[in-house]
Amino acid sequence: MSDIEPLENQSEIRRLEPLLEPGHTYASVTDKIAAVVLTRPPSMGWILGFSVSFCLVMALFVSIAWLMIKGVGIWGINIPIGWGFAIVNFVWWIGIGHAGTLISAILFLLNQKWRTSINRFAEAMTLFAVACAGTFPLIHMGRPWMAYYTMPYPSTMGLWPQFRSPLIWDVFAVSTYGTVSLMFWFVGLLPDLATLRDRAKNRTQQVIYGILSMGWRGSAHHWHRYQSAYLLLAGLATPLVLSVHTVVSFDFAIAIVPGWHTTIFPPYFVAGAIYSGFAMVLTLAIPLRKAYGLEDFITMRHLDNMAKVMLATGLIVAYGYAVEFFMAFYSGNKFDVFLAQQRLHGPYSHFYFALILCNILTPQLLWFEKVRRNIAALFVMSLVINTGMWLERFVIVVISLTRDFMPSAWGRYSATFWDYSTFAGTIGLFVMLIFLFVRTLPAIAIAEMRELVAHQSESGEGKS
Amino acid sequence: MTEHHSDSYGVMGEFLTPEQLLNAAGKARQAGYKYISAYTPFPVEGLARAIGFPRTGVPLLTLLGGSLGCLGGFGLQYWCSVISYPINVGGRPLNSWPAFIPVTFELTILGAATFAVLGMLALNLLPQPYHPVFNVERFSHASSDRFFLCIESRDPKFHLAETTKFLQSVQAHHVHEVSNAE
Numbered sequence: 217m218s219d220i221e222p223l224e225n226q227s228e229i230r231r232l233e234p235l236l237e238p239g240h241t242y243a244s245v246t247d248k249i250a251a252v253v254l255t256r257p258p259s260m261g262w263i264l265g266f267s268v269s270f271c272l273v274m275a276l277f278v279s280i281a282w283l284m285i286k287g288v289g290i291w292g293i294n295i296p297i298g299w300g301f302a303i304v305n306f307v308w309w310i311g312i313g314h315a316g317t318l319i320s321a322i323l324f325l326l327n328q329k330w331r332t333s334i335n336r337f338a339e340a341m342t343l344f345a346v347a348c349a350g351t352f353p354l355i356h357m358g359r360p361w362m363a364y365y366t367m368p369y370p371s372t373m374g375l376w377p378q379f380r381s382p383l384i385w386d387v388f389a390v391s392t393y394g395t396v397s398l399m400f401w402f403v404g405l406l407p408d409l410a411t412l413r414d415r416a417k418n419r420t421q422q423v424i425y426g427i428l429s430m431g432w433r434g435s436a437h438h439w440h441r442y443q444s445a446y447l448l449l450a451g452l453a454t455p456l457v458l459s460v461h462t463v464v465s466f467d468f469a470i471a472i473v474p475g476w477h478t479t480i481f482p483p484y485f486v487a488g489a490i491y492s493g494f495a496m497v498l499t500l501a502i503p504l505r506k507a508y509g510l511e512d513f514i515t516m517r518h519l520d521n522m523a524k525v526m527l528a529t530g531l532i533v534a535y536g537y538a539v540e541f542f543m544a545f546y547s548g549n550k551f552d553v554f555l556a557q558q559r560l561h562g563p564y565s566h567f568y569f570a571l572i573l574c575n576i577l578t579p580q581l582l583w584f585e586k587v588r589r590n591i592a593a594l595f596v597m598s599l600v601i602n603t604g605m606w607l608e609r610f611v612i613v614v615i616s617l618t619r620d621f622m623p624s625a626w627g628r629y630s631a632t633f634w635d636y637s638t639f640a641g642t643i644g645l646f647v648m649l650i651f652l653f654v655r656t657l658p659a660i661a662i663a664e665m666r667e668l669v670a671h672q673s674e675s676g677e678g679k680s
Numbered sequence: 681m682t683e684h685h686s687d688s689y690g691v692m693g694e695f696l697t698p699e700q701l702l703n704a705a706g707k708a709r710q711a712g713y714k715y716i717s718a719y720t721p722f723p724v725e726g727l728a729r730a731i732g733f734p735r736t737g738v739p740l741l742t743l744l745g746g747s748l749g750c751l752g753g754f755g756l757q758y759w760c761s762v763i764s765y766p767i768n769v770g771g772r773p774l775n776s777w778p779a780f781i782p783v784t785f786e787l788t789i790l791g792a793a794t795f796a797v798l799g800m801l802a803l804n805l806l807p808q809p810y811h812p813v814f815n816v817e818r819f820s821h822a823s824s825d826r827f828f829l830c831i832e833s834r835d836p837k838f839h840l841a842e843t844t845k846f847l848q849s850v851q852a853h854h855v856h857e858v859s860n861a862e
Contacts, residue, residue, distance in 0.1 A: 242825035
């Protein structure tokens with residue numbers, strides 16, 4: 217990937233833009249990335265963004281407190297829509313997290329060097345998204361303080377969790393995912409924490425980064441085991457990320473509800489997760505590189521590649537929608553046929569058409585290089601896709617549950633103020649954690665950037 | 681010169697590029713030094729082999745962790761569903777193993793990943809807040825832009841002046857003595 221040959225064709229040259237703008241040395245990448253954390257005072261934009269997101273987190277706390285006082289009745293859920301926003305938001309958040317693992321693990325195994333400058337904050341995004349996702353099933357329990365019932369422990373009742381239930385699979389999948397993502401992230405951070413420790417100017421920073429870096433000294437023995445562990449973690453995280461969203465799709469697919477009981481769900485959920493995750497990476501990367509002047513590290517080539525991944529996964533998602541429709545009619549099952557018609561003509565059809573617009577039609581613009589290289593367009597596109605993926609989960613959950621087998625069991629669903637405030641609150645939590653992260657930890661993997669510098673100087677470009 | 685050995689951890693050469701360091705490490709091995717360590721700001725390919733450290737125990741530990749997770753995960757579900765609290769639901773099998781696969785799989789990954797990370801840290805003897813190499817002031821560059829080769833005083837061939845001279849002869853940019861005193 218890194219060897220760049222001069223080509224006559226103009227567009228070819230542009231496609232092979234460097235992953236790191238030339239002229240950087242080991243010291244300059246270290247300085248530039250570490251400075252964001254160690255020396256730069258917080259900008260007005262940071263303070264403003266942090267304040268807004270902090271207020272939203274407070275709104276989340278209020279919403280959860282009110283929920284604890286009054287119970288889940290403050291939400292719009294009813295029978296037959298027992299989950300409503302809680303599961304829509306859960307699936308949306310967990311899906312967003314998946315791009316982080318894809319970038320850090322799968323692209324690492326595939327030796328894609330362009331992952332280097334985006335993997336760190338994509339992994340952070342994973343962790344924060346999983347935290348937001350986990351909140352929803354927890355607070356939906358009604359009695360969240362009983363959450364430990366989902367874990368197998370020797371209780372005085374002599375009972376065990378129902379291991380044949382997808383909801384228990386979910387507990388194991390999501391908690392494993394959260395744990396492994398955290399470990400993967402921490403292992404990646406370890407050398408960079410040592411860098412921060414060595415460059416810290418004041419005592420507080422030295423102590424904190426000193427403790428976190430565990431005395432890492434970059435010995436060849438350390439690196440050797442480190443690389444081995446990192447590679448193994450990447451190999452383990454790859455099937456994990458696929459399994460997690462597969463299990464999430466089982467929450468639906470194992471049930472017999474029309475529109476849910478299909479075998480296309482696991483692959484199309486995984487593709488959708490990566491689709492929305494890459495959209496979120498772009499949503500974060502575009503302002504981040506601008507605010508901290510990291511355009512040399514997160515180059516147009518990164519944005520272009522991410523746009524292409526979005527296009528590809530978006531097409532897989534489109535295929536999933538098509539198969540759902542086709543199978544409904546091909547199976548001849550009258551409930552499935554009816555559900556497909558309800559998506560087009562039912563009371564929630566506007567959600568379905570908005571979903572098609574956001575997830576299938578708009579992203580086709582990414583075929584054009586002009587759009588992929590227009591930062592503003594990409595940013596808007598990433599927001600559109602995130603909206604679309606949220607709508608997708610809404611369509612799946614609400615349309616199927618309001619139109620299942622018996623007309624007497626049909627219903628309607630509309631979210632309440634508390635549904636929206638909780639959702640907005642988790643967005644605030646996510647954004648606030650990202651804001652804290654970019655100020656306290658290196659948002660780009662410094663050690664890996666130094667490797668990139670070494671590669672560039674070997675291949676005779678960069679490094680003046 | 682042997683009196684230096686007690687308060688000296690070793691001698692450390694500072695290099696500007698990974699190639700210089702690799703070259704120096706190879707020469708040090710040829711010269712017969714055995715207790716060599718190298719410190720770099722990013723993993724340098726071939727360095728572990730150059731200083732004579734060919735294998736790590738991390739993969740084996742990972743396999744062990746994965747196996748424990750797998751057997752433990754399946755065993756847990758089997759024991760709960762078949763032995764501890766069997767419920768006969770219309771004569772369906774108690775050991776419904778296909779339904780146990782997702783949890784077994786997740787716990788396999790969890791076990792393997794935990795062992796990989798903790799195993800890596802444990803074999804590296806981390807956390808280790810103090811190490812003599814930190815006494816060298818320039819060593820803070822080992823996490824930024826410099827490459828270090830340290831020949832330790834416990835090496836039978838170690839001799840402060842000779843080893844310093846050797847490191848200078850392999851193009852070390854600077855040579856520092858690593859003191860043992862805290």
